[in-house]
Amino acid sequence: MNRTILNSSTVLFTLLTLSLSAAIFPKPAIASEAIAQTPSEVSTERPTLWVNPQTGNDRSGNGTAQAPYRTLTHTLRMASPNSVIQLAPGTYSQQTGEVFPIQLKPNVIVVGNPDNKGENTIIQGGGRFISPTFARQNITLLGANDAALAGVTVTNPNGRGYGLWIESSSLVVADNTFTGNVHDGISITGRSGSVIRSNHFTRNGANGITIYGTSNPEVRDNVFDNTGFGININQNATPLIVNNQIINNRDGVVVQAKATPILRENRIENNQRNGLVAISESQPNLGTANEPGNNQFRNNGEYDINAQGAKNTIPVYGNQLITRRIVGRLDFQGTAALIQPAPETPRRVSPPSLLPTPSSPVAPPPTNTSPNPAPIPIPVPPPQSSTPLPAPPAPRQSPLPPPNRSSSVTSQVPNLEPLPVPNVDIPLGDNSYADRIPNRASVPGSPPPPPTSVASALGLRYRVIVYASSTQEQNRVKSVVPDAFRSSYQGRSVLQVGAFATVEEAQDRLELVRNAGLRAELVDY
Structure with a gap:
């Protein structure tokens, strides 16, 4: 099978070929100049909007180099298709007027400084996003078809925070830094075919990048270090x-x-x-x-x-x-x-x-004696205690306790809440899978074995079940939660559509399925 990138990404590559090099060092021309030309005079340059969080002004600015806008949020509203948004160095946050999550725009390139992977161009913050497949999330940026993001640092210090959320869309993400995101640097779900190229994922809470759904992105030439899982x-x-x-x-x-x-x-x-x-x-x-x-x-x-x-x-x-x-x-x-x-x-x-x-x-060579890479000066908050995520691991040469060699692979896999199963295709409570993983508790000095229940190993306390007896009802459940699977509750056959550590997250999933007209219930493990 020859894997090909989606046509939309191919179109975007053509756009980037024409415009991204100009976007990095664009000429100080107003955004409308290229549009005002006749068809025979149109050049390959794309209209450029300038943003500066220190000197810009969303009210009096016009997006030129001389009068830039202040926020990326406002500039995306003003951007026309095929335009480039050039970000000046600085921090783009709620304090400077950004409204999160920031939604990228189709056929619009957002670029800071790709040469240093956005070291001094920082988008920091997050806001509530209702995912069509995974309910409530906290994200910094939302992807869009045929968009591009290059040369910025993305960090989301909020609880369960994601840097970039890509859902059933295809875009190019190149030469960025994703760091200090409490959950993931990037989450790709649904049917997404993006290009994730030459980025640095470092010191994120759970995963550098998570890829699920039926997504088929190309992940090339990136560095994943000092995180729970590099790629999940x-x-x-x-x-x-x-x-x-x-x-x-x-x-x-x-x-x-x-x-x-x-x-x-x-x-x-x-x-x-x-x-x-x-x-x-x-x-x-x-x-x-x-x-x-x-x-x-x-x-x-x-x-x-x-x-x-x-x-x-x-x-x-x-x-x-x-x-x-x-x-x-x-x-x-x-x-x-x-x-x-x-x-x-x-x-x-x-x-x-x-x-x-x-x-x-x-990235520096991964040797135990090499010095740490110089981190971007963004504090990396630890994951909230209510979320069963691995703490951001320090470099191997730091005084960390030895790896937990007694725990099973299952217990090492963090829960990508609100996924409906604990990341394995078995009903919770079935320990036959864990039994197949070598347990090293007999090794002298090793920590005690993990909990016998997979659910308790992952810190899951609540689940959402749906009573769906007919084939039509079951198909409707699958249309809302594709990963629902058959389970049992009090002797009755049900479909389980979620397993969660907190009641708030479980209630989000309960609301999602009830809004689809399904008979659902939140129950304890």
């Missing part, structure tokens, strides 16, 4: 993960549910527990006979590849591996049957030539 892939997602550095995280890549990502030419090193974890019915494609993986696994704390909890054989042809540091059903011949067919020819996707070229190297 869930549900039926099929991303292409190429040439990333995934280093110094709690776990490097976690693949769950029925996800089938393709990983090529990645460096997955020095993660505290596992380089890559595959569980449930997932099948990460790490290399076939027709297309070797060329991934480098090295010096991860427990296993380089931990596929003990995976039901499918994992193809791992053509990678740099040490056999004593891997576990599970792995195919080194590259001939295993794939859930998603392998590409017919080797994939060699070249990045767009005129997108900002990332500096090299984009």
Whole structure:
């Protein structure tokens, strides 16, 4: 199967080829000059709107370099299709007038300084967003089709805060920094096919990036470090993960549910527990006979590849591996049957030539003795205690306690609330999966084993169930919550549509399904 980026992204690449280099250093011309030309005189330059949080003014400004706007929020309202918004260095926050979440606009490029990945151009804050698939969230930016974001730092210090939320849309996200987001740097859900290229994800609370739904983004040339999970892939997602550095995280890549990502030419090193974890019915494609993986696994704390909890054989042809540091059903011949067919020819996707070229190297070598990368001066708040997320791990050389080698892979997977299941396709309370993961509690000095209940291991206290006896009702439940699964409550067959740590989040899901005319109930575990 030859994976191609959505047509909308291809169109956007054409737009970026014409305009992004000009957007970084645009000429001080008013936004209407290019529009006023006749068709025969129209140049390749795009109208540019300027924003400056220190000197700009949304009322008296007109978006020129001489009279910039003050807020990105206002400038996006004023931007016409195919225009570029140039952000001056500074902090864009509620204090400077931003209203969160900030929604990107189709066919509009937002650019700060891609040369330093937005080191001094910071978008900081978050606001309530009602996701069509995952209810209430707190996000900084909302993606839009054919939009682009380049050269900014995004941070969301709010509880369960996400930096960029992409839902059933396709855009280009290049040369940014995502740091200090309490939950994730980027969340991609629904049917999204975006390009996530040459970004730095560092010191986020739960995950650098989460990819779920049926999304198939291309994640290329990024750095993921000092976070809970570098990349978390869930549900039926099929991303292409190429040439990333995934280093110094709690776990490097976690693949769950029925996800089938393709990983090529990645460096997955020095993660505290596992380089890559595959569980449930997932099948990460790490290399076939027709297309070797060329991934480098090295010096991860427990296993380089931990596929003990995976039901499918994992193809791992053509990678740099040490056999004593891997576990599970792995195919080194590259001939295993794939859930998603392998590409017919080797994939060699070249990045767009005129997108900002990332500096090299984009991150320090992941060695235990190397100094820490200089962080952007944004405080990283710890996750709220009510949310079962891993604390942001410090670099490996810092005095952290040793990895919890007695806990199962299941208990290490944080709950991406409000996902309806604890990130594994089994009813809660079924411990047969956890039993298949090696328990190392017998190791002298190791901490006690995790709770016997998967739900308690993940800190889940409430669930939402729906009484749906007919096929029509069940189909309606699936249309609202695609991942609903059959369970039981007080001897009755029900569909479970959510598992949550807090009652507020459970009530959000309850409201969502009741608004669809379904008979739902919030119950305790």
